[in-house]
Amino acid sequence: MKRTVYVFIVSENGLLWERFLQGRRNQRADLEGPFYVLGSPYRTLSPGKAVLASNEDFKEPANHPFVFTLQILSPSQQPLPNTTIDIWQASTVGEYYFKMYRLRGKCVTDADGKVEILTVAPGMYGPKGHERAGHFHLKISPPSTGIEGLTTQVYVCEGNNAKWLKTDFLNAIRKTRTQNILRAYSVPPSSPTTSETEPYMSFPPLQSTTIPMSTSLSTQESDTDHNKKQVDDHEKEEQKIKRLVESVKWWNEWLDEQCEEDAETTESREDRLKVWACGEDVLELNYV
Numbered sequence: 001m002k003r004t005v006y007v008f009i010v011s012e013n014g015l016l017w018e019r020f021l022q023g024r025r026n027q028r029a030d031l032e033g034p035f036y037v038l039g040s041p042y043r044t045l046s047p048g049k050a051v052l053a054s055n056e057d058f059k060e061p062a063n064h065p066f067v068f069t070l071q072i073l074s075p076s077q078q079p080l081p082n083t084t085i086d087i088w089q090a091s092t093v094g095e096y097y098f099k100m101y102r103l104r105g106k107c108v109t110d111a112d113g114k115v116e117i118l119t120v121a122p123g124m125y126g127p128k129g130h131e132r133a134g135h136f137h138l139k140i141s142p143p144s145t146g147i148e149g150l151t152t153q154v155y156v157c158e159g160n161n162a163k164w165l166k167t168d169f170l171n172a173i174r175k176t177r178t179q180n181i182l183r184a185y186s187v188p189p190s191s192p193t194t195s196e197t198e199p200y201m202s203f204p205p206l207q208s209t210t211i212p213m214s215t216s217l218s219t220q221e222s223d224t225d226h227n228k229k230q231v232d233d234h235e236k237e238e239q240k241i242k243r244l245v246e247s248v249k250w251w252n253e254w255l256d257e258q259c260e261e262d263a264e265t266t267e268s269r270e271d272r273l274k275v276w277a278c279g280e281d282v283l284e285l286n287y288v
């Protein structure tokens with residue numbers, strides 16, 4: 001009992017955590033919070049794919065399907081396959097569950113160090129004026145003993161805007177984790193008549209068309225490095241969008257199949273069960 005109390009005080013004391021513990025070692029770390037439950041089951045569907053939300057979650061019309069893609073890299077930026085990710089989150093209306101491991105589970109990265117997780121968008125929760133933006137909690141355990149695991153939270157903010165982190169009551173004990181905001185995209189409806197046309201949570205729409213290059217490229221020779229970086233970033237963004245478009249297409253087909261098998265899931269919702277939004281994040285671990 002004494003040890004449990006000691007571990008809680010040391011690991012979740014924001015000042016210690018930020019100055020001496022993981023908050024200092026890895027800028028993407030975040031506090032574990034009090035809602036972690038040990039022993040959640042694996043949610044693997046196939047290599048690199050996992051389903052965290054259950055039929056029960058999808059039947060709730062307030063829950064909005066979300067695909068969260070995560071890539072785990074080694075300290076030398078190599079993909080880390082076979083890394084276990086223990087993930088837990090609130091529902092879209094900001095509710096945590098403590099029975100039956102609902103919206104809790106483990107998944108494993110594939111050969112590219114990636115895993116796509118079909119779940120529901122996490123909602124805001126907390127006392128009025130001190131709300132926390134929706135987020136995924138993650139405990140990442142790499143297979144290699146020379147690499148340190150990571151506990152963190154990845155935030156889903158309306159419009160991908162950091163202002164939604166301002167009220168976070170954890171800001172009182174550690175710096176605001178703006179670096180942990182997921183860049184999320186809304187998935188436009190396949191037909192304008194099937195759903196609302198406003199982008200979900202004001203996220204930029206996921207479009208497979210070529211993204212226009214920024215017009216701010218300089219012609220000055222001294223800015224060549226800067227321009228090259230801009231071009232590289234632009235290409236990376238285009239590649240990411242293409243991956244996400246393919247991923248959403250795959251998951252929408254999977255959801256269609258599930259709905260055919262379980263008509264009840266579809267009947268309980270007025271909207272077609274489809275992915276509303278998605279995002280991809282990359283986390284780099286540290287050496288021990």
Ligand SMILES: [Fe+2]
Binds near residue numbers: 033035135
């Ligand atoms: Fe939380």
